[in-house]
Amino acid sequence: MTRRKLTRRIAMHLLLVPFLVFALFPFYHMVLTSLKQNKELYDRTAVPLLIRQGPTLEHYTKLLWDTAFLTWTKNSLLVTMISTFVSLIIATVAAYALARLQFFGVASLGTAIFVTYLVPTSLLFLPLAQVVNWLGLGDSKWALVVTYPTFLVPFCTWLLMGYFRTVPKEVEECAMVDGATRIQALWRIVLPIAVPGLVCAALFAFTLSWNEFIYALTFTSSSEQITASVGVTSELIRGDIYYWGSLMAGAVLASVPIVVLYVFFLDYYVSGLTAGEIK
Amino acid sequence: MAIGSVGVATASRSSSLRARMGELLDREQWLGPIFVSPALLLLLLLVAYPFCMALYFSVSNAFIGRPSHFIGIRNFLNLWQSDAFRQTFQNAFVFTGAAVGAKLVLGLSLAMLLDQQLWFKRLIRGAVLLPWVIPTALSTLGWWWMFNSLYSVVNWTGLTLGLMDPPGPNWLGQKYYAMTAVVVVNIWRGLPFFVITILAGLVAIPRELYEAAEADGAGALARFWHVTLPLLKPVLAIVVLFSTIFTFSDFNIVFVLTHGGPINSTHLFATLARQVGLETGRIGEGAAISLYLFPVLMLVVFAQLRFVRKQAY
Numbered sequence: 001m002t003r004r005k006l007t008r009r010i011a012m013h014l015l016l017v018p019f020l021v022f023a024l025f026p027f028y029h030m031v032l033t034s035l036k037q038n039k040e041l042y043d044r045t046a047v048p049l050l051i052r053q054g055p056t057l058e059h060y061t062k063l064l065w066d067t068a069f070l071t072w073t074k075n076s077l078l079v080t081m082i083s084t085f086v087s088l089i090i091a092t093v094a095a096y097a098l099a100r101l102q103f104f105g106v107a108s109l110g111t112a113i114f115v116t117y118l119v120p121t122s123l124l125f126l127p128l129a130q131v132v133n134w135l136g137l138g139d140s141k142w143a144l145v146v147t148y149p150t151f152l153v154p155f156c157t158w159l160l161m162g163y164f165r166t167v168p169k170e171v172e173e174c175a176m177v178d179g180a181t182r183i184q185a186l187w188r189i190v191l192p193i194a195v196p197g198l199v200c201a202a203l204f205a206f207t208l209s210w211n212e213f214i215y216a217l218t219f220t221s222s223s224e225q226i227t228a229s230v231g232v233t234s235e236l237i238r239g240d241i242y243y244w245g246s247l248m249a250g251a252v253l254a255s256v257p258i259v260v261l262y263v264f265f266l267d268y269y270v271s272g273l274t275a276g277e278i279k
Numbered sequence: 280m281a282i283g284s285v286g287v288a289t290a291s292r293s294s295s296l297r298a299r300m301g302e303l304l305d306r307e308q309w310l311g312p313i314f315v316s317p318a319l320l321l322l323l324l325l326v327a328y329p330f331c332m333a334l335y336f337s338v339s340n341a342f343i344g345r346p347s348h349f350i351g352i353r354n355f356l357n358l359w360q361s362d363a364f365r366q367t368f369q370n371a372f373v374f375t376g377a378a379v380g381a382k383l384v385l386g387l388s389l390a391m392l393l394d395q396q397l398w399f400k401r402l403i404r405g406a407v408l409l410p411w412v413i414p415t416a417l418s419t420l421g422w423w424w425m426f427n428s429l430y431s432v433v434n435w436t437g438l439t440l441g442l443m444d445p446p447g448p449n450w451l452g453q454k455y456y457a458m459t460a461v462v463v464v465n466i467w468r469g470l471p472f473f474v475i476t477i478l479a480g481l482v483a484i485p486r487e488l489y490e491a492a493e494a495d496g497a498g499a500l501a502r503f504w505h506v507t508l509p510l511l512k513p514v515l516a517i518v519v520l521f522s523t524i525f526t527f528s529d530f531n532i533v534f535v536l537t538h539g540g541p542i543n544s545t546h547l548f549a550t551l552a553r554q555v556g557l558e559t560g561r562i563g564e565g566a567a568i569s570l571y572l573f574p575v576l577m578l579v580v581f582a583q584l585r586f587v588r589k590q591a592y
Binding site: 015020022023026030033049093097101109111119120122130131146149182183211230 | 322389396405408418432528566569570
């Protein structure tokens, strides 16, 4: 590498530093706060960027034993896994039909899916709360299992349509000439080729429902039914007293499942983010 | 003996039924609708129907637990009498304009940086994308603590570096600072989407074009202006459209960070709709506030569809 090229490359990295600090500092500060002892946390003369008086796990133990955090996390997992699984099945068959089959209304249905994909959850939460009550699911986590597919299905369908279109039609037709029915061809030929797309859709569905907030906040309220994000943001604040250490510990712990997925599947997140929007 | 023959008869009938079913499922005009119907049913019941309910609520005086009457567009008009709503209307445009504009500029810059030869490329990309995958409500809690009036790390840093006068701004307690804080968090959370999408667009630009421009004597700025920007335009348009709708309808950040305060100065349509519709129970009015999101949604959908179609052909 020539000297000029090296200088240029180092300059590029230096320019990146402010962006990286901006992106990562909030997480650093969250973790730091959750590990600090109260006397250092509420000492206005202490340096907030470091732990100087020794770390502690007291905020975590308090969160786990004195609050219903584990129940909230269990609720989140249950809601997320069921709604992801159901949405993925519904979206896979719909996406296959919309991408591959010729039938009455296929084009306008594709458009309809795209439009609902753009409808923000904050537009519909008021009437949906009424629907949820009529279904007898008021203040129940099952209300979330029922309503989350309304944004997961359009998203996954849109994403998977793109993937199905990249599978060559000929591969499927060959199998059908050899005597396979269309469903067999879908099951044995198309789906295995589309596995990366399915993984991607599953990851995004999991992330979107884990991160969902407004429906969870509106449709559930009792401590046994709420999800982790709602529990941490509402139940850990009692009146005017904020337990900042436990609050940050809750935010950190409730993010762990997503971070784990993210670390293992980073490339899928990147490809899904770009494929979903442009295709 | 008799029982056995009955068994055989049903078996053969069911197998012929299955064959007929199989034949039917092989026909696209049957299989298509069957495959689409679960999704369609879901969207009709839980998107289209609630949407119609929202329309009905918005023209009624619905109140939680009370029969409602049709009152025409009075809700939509009465809202303009309310200071909170007029403030919200203005906030929504300021918030969306500032946040989307900043995300576009910063996103384009960061994407161009990431397009360079870098060490630890994967790691850097992972770090940049992180704010987007963490639950917004939770990461906003972190920001809430960072903007705390007594222990703000932002102010501590500003004071230590000599950028602020003591005691530093009360971020969430003062009008303009609160709006700034909300916008900053939205930029923080939305920037990865811009960066990753624009980066995908940048990578797709053929290197030969840059080489040709360079051979013609174009400098870095000219290459950016005449090669990068024109070729990136479709991607930028799509990103901005998507982001506009999701920023305009934002709820989580404002709800956690400021609850719309101080004195409604950071309320957005979604947070005000929740406050009016659920906390005070005036569902009709709440639905009307939510529906003010609709024109923007329609505009974006219209632009998107035109755009997507134009790209497809």
